[in-house]
Amino acid sequence: MSVEIRQVTTKSDLKKFVTFNLELYKGNPYHVPGLIDDEIMTLSEDKNPAFEFCESVYFLAYKDDKIVGRIAGIINHKANDIWNQKHARFGFLDFINDNEVVNKLFAAVENWAKEKGMDMLHGPMGFSDMDHEGLLIEGFDQVGTMATIYNYAYYPRQLERLGFVKDQDWKEYKIYVPEEIPEKHLRISKIVREKYGLKTLKFKSREEIMKYRHQIFDTINKAYAHLYGYSELSEAQIEYYSKIYLPMLRLEFVTAIVKEQDDEVVGIAITLPNLSRALQKAKGSLWPFGFIHLLRGLRCKSKIIDLYLVGVLPEYQNKGINALLFDDLIPIFKKNGIVYAESNPELETNMAVQLQWNYFERKHHKTRRAYIKRID
Known part of the structure; x- marks a missing residue:
């Protein structure tokens, strides 16, 4: 079956959005899961004060009626004003290694961002610097931390296939x-x-x-x-x-x-x-x-x-x-x-x-x- 993209519109959908990450990385010794309730609070307009100057949309990818990917689109209007830009962000990104899944997830966010008048898409980033940001490109055999994203090695390859290029790098040290x-x-x-x-x-x-x-x-x-x-x-x-x-x-x-x-x-x-x-x-x-x-x-x-x-x-x-x-x-x-x-x-x-x-x-x-x- 082809991949279907569904927008998150209910609390039940939002919980599925958050818990997909746990399912995808189940048994992975390097992945550090966040707390479900904390992530739901971060993504909820009535809980997170960042929504005073941000707006967002969340999408789930389904294949054979099973969730196989997720992505958030975020616009931080305050940051755009400060940096004089029209950027949308993508974040809370997870997917199986499937080209069609990745294509359709990013197409959904790009279309949303374009409708909002944005001209660039960058990430992964959250609503603020207090959220996780930056896709892991080296160190896949290192245990993650509470403050960082862990992702499989195929993630950067998939983004580069779609035409994404480096904007900034972060280094981490012991x-x-x-x-x-x-x-x-x-x-x-x-x-x-x-x-x-x-x-x-x-x-x-x-x-x-x-x-x-x-x-x-x-x-x-x-x-x-x-x-x-x-x-x-x-x-x-x-x-x-x-x-x-x-x-x-x-x-x-x-x-x-x-x-x-x-x-x-x-x-x-x-x-x-x-x-x-x-x-x-x-x-x-x-x-x-x-x-x-x-x-x-x-x-x-x-x-x-x-x-x-x-x-x-x-x-x-x-x-x-x-x-x-x-x-x-x-x-x-x-x-x-x-x-x-x-x-x-x-x-x-x-x-x-x-x-x-x-x-x-x-x-x-x-x-x-x-x-x-x-x-x-």
Whole structure:
């Protein structure tokens, strides 16, 4: 039978859209599933505040009455205004290795985007930088992370067959925790702390970190403003992500650098114990036992830490703030038995981020790509 494309219009359809990913990668040792309820919330107009400036459409591909692919079309109008472009995004992309399936999924999104007046299609991307982005093109034998997409090796080949080309690449590293803080870091930290009147802030409670949420995300907004496809998180998004993520943090793994005179946050590092194995055991659901796996993952010792969000105000970048952040975190990592950190995606053009790891042993083990194509 030929492939049929159906638009997602009901809650039942949306659940099928989300759970197809779990079925496609069932038994794959490298894929890290997200949580079904979280993904449904992200895709729901009445839940996700990104819909204040985004619109979307979701399609499922059926063959022999069985789901064989999915794709989302997204337009982030705020990002388009900032970057002076008419781009639609594709995301939440999964499919079997079948040319007809891929052709029809992308045709559906391209037609939708064209009707909306868009002239380019790029991705995979989500509604904001807090969503997964970038197709894996190297590192298919590496376990994914909570913050990234895992996909089969045939995905990039299929996109390139359709005429998609590279727009941006991200690199990911294993960064090994040193036995001691690098000497140069210690010297830089002392100079920077005294020169700019800075201090290290550790949070003692979740209530305290919630009080700093606006400062934290304001720093992230300003630090990431120039990066590929970024659009500033709104107040509603800040509240949304604060309620989801900040309560789950292990506070010892969060470090802020603030001005001594007024406690203004100039740098932030939010790191998490790697939850890949816990999410694999949860199999997309918190209930009945998934939450136990996640709690264990957060509370127990892990050999891996994820660098989830690291940002420094633009006026303080390239001035040694990262040395202050990791001078605090390295001893904490060592105390907890951390062997290496997963950098998560770093734009290959973001040299400031790339250079900060020069004093550490590191291994480039994954690359992911944003593709782009003109809409005919």
